[in-house]
Amino acid sequence: MAYDISRRRLFGTGLAGLGLAGCASTGATSLSTATEAAFPPGAAEPDIFGPPAGLAMLARNENPYGPAPSALSMLSKAAEKGAYYTSFEAMETLASLIAERHGLEPEQIVVTTGSGEALSALALMYGPNGPIVAPRLFWDTTALYAANLGLANIQRVALTPDMGIDLPAIEAAVTAETGMVQLCNPNNPTALVLPGETIRPAVARMSEKTTVVVDEAYIELADDPAGTTCIPLVKEGKDVIITRTFSKIYGMAGIRVGYTISSAETAEKIRATAMSWTPSTSFAAAIGCYDDEAFLHMSRRKIVEAREMVTTTLDTLGLTYLPSQTNFVYFQSGKPANDVQAALLEKQIAIRGQYMDYTSWSRVSMGKLEDVERFCRALPAVIGA
Numbered sequence: 001m002a003y004d005i006s007r008r009r010l011f012g013t014g015l016a017g018l019g020l021a022g023c024a025s026t027g028a029t030s031l032s033t034a035t036e037a038a039f040p041p042g043a044a045e046p047d048i049f050g051p052p053a054g055l056a057m058l059a060r061n062e063n064p065y066g067p068a069p070s071a072l073s074m075l076s077k078a079a080e081k082g083a084y085y086t087s088f089e090a091m092e093t094l095a096s097l098i099a100e101r102h103g104l105e106p107e108q109i110v111v112t113t114g115s116g117e118a119l120s121a122l123a124l125m126y127g128p129n130g131p132i133v134a135p136r137l138f139w140d141t142t143a144l145y146a147a148n149l150g151l152a153n154i155q156r157v158a159l160t161p162d163m164g165i166d167l168p169a170i171e172a173a174v175t176a177e178t179g180m181v182q183l184c185n186p187n188n189p190t191a192l193v194l195p196g197e198t199i200r201p202a203v204a205r206m207s208e209k210t211t212v213v214v215d216e217a218y219i220e221l222a223d224d225p226a227g228t229t230c231i232p233l234v235k236e237g238k239d240v241i242i243t244r245t246f247s248k249i250y251g252m253a254g255i256r257v258g259y260t261i262s263s264a265e266t267a268e269k270i271r272a273t274a275m276s277w278t279p280s281t282s283f284a285a286a287i288g289c290y291d292d293e294a295f296l297h298m299s300r301r302k303i304v305e306a307r308e309m310v311t312t313t314l315d316t317l318g319l320t321y322l323p324s325q326t327n328f329v330y331f332q333s334g335k336p337a338n339d340v341q342a343a344l345l346e347k348q349i350a351i352r353g354q355y356m357d358y359t360s361w362s363r364v365s366m367g368k369l370e371d372v373e374r375f376c377r378a379l380p381a382v383i384g385a
């Protein structure tokens with residue numbers, strides 16, 4: 001995590017700050033009295049959700065314009081029924097909505113608690129069969145999770161000189177012994193996209209030898225999502241699994257909904273491997289906003305506006321960056337990325353630190369426009385321009 005949600009912050013307000021001082025001194029306080037004391041009518045609720053006040057959070061590729069009102073109204077209805085486990089009707093409704101949009105069957109969709117859970121499950125399913133072949137730089141958290149458990153090895157394939165995914169080299173690395181291939185399109189942290197006409201034939205060929213997972217967490221932000229996605233390969237019956245999420249364009253990272261798209265047979269195996277039961281509130285929020293075109297359009301517009309602000313700043317400073325089709329920009333500041341991160345944090349601006357040995361490359365996420373503006377104003381001094 002790029003900043004410290006510290007014990008200091010959680011407890012620094014002290015009991016008095018949380019309205020608990022009174023109940024601590026009275027000793028035998030009933031639970032309801034304690035709750036009233038903690039949240040006396042009209043008192044501000046403790047600020048424990050989202051980034052701390054004053055911090056420009058540009059480190060985690062979230063969309064601060066979410067969740068959509070359409071998501072929140074459904075979520076609150078589900079919360080009222082929070083006594084009950086998630087109903088099959090809710091599960092079927094979301095799976096059907098997703099399937100219908102892509103001309104698939106609901107059985108081909110597995111909803112998970114964020115796409116991270118799905119990707120972790122896939123790493124556990126396929127990792128023991130052989131190496132996970134992937135580009136050198138990709139969102140490797142879930143592959144590392146399986147690797148740290150001794151259940152997978154990651155075989156990283158060098159990027160092209162311009163930081164792209166080297167598909168021919170990845171193809172050459174795939175054998176019948178490969179556990180799975182994992183691609184991220186658009187990629188994180190590079191933000192680069194492989195067009196459909198490039199990625200699809202390569203994925204189709206690789207899927208003859210092994211399972212290919214394509215992580216499409218940011219695909220709704222690509223210039224041409226329909227032309228970029230590998231979903232057509234699933235429809236053609238290839239051994240391909242797509243993962244997607246409500247954490248990015250839908251602005252629901254904290255609500256935790258992701259899903260896989262695969263054959264019904266593979267979906268059955270993924271369901272058996274996934275570990276959590278996604279909350280009914282998460283299903284509700286996703287159902288509420290899945291088709292909310294007005295919200296998606298607004299989010300895309302804000303993200304593109306922020307991206308243009310960042311790239312204009314980088315152009316002015318003469319810095320190199322990769323063309324982004326996501327809600328983050330990977331740029332070369334010429335300074336150690338961790339130093340840039342630390343200097344910005346002193347100004348209450350959080351961005352990502354260094355990836356692997358890409359020392360001078362930094363990743364900044366598109367947060368609220370005013371926060372992105374703070375980053376753009378602060379950057380020149382931080383890099384000594």
Ligand SMILES: Cc1ncc(COP(=O)(O)O)c(C=O)c1O
Pocket residue numbers: 060061113114115116117139184187188215217218244245246247253257258
């Ligand atoms: C490329 C990519 N895939 C998947 C995820 C996981 O997201 P979530 O578990 O919130 O769906 C992330 C998170 O940042 C990501 O960057």
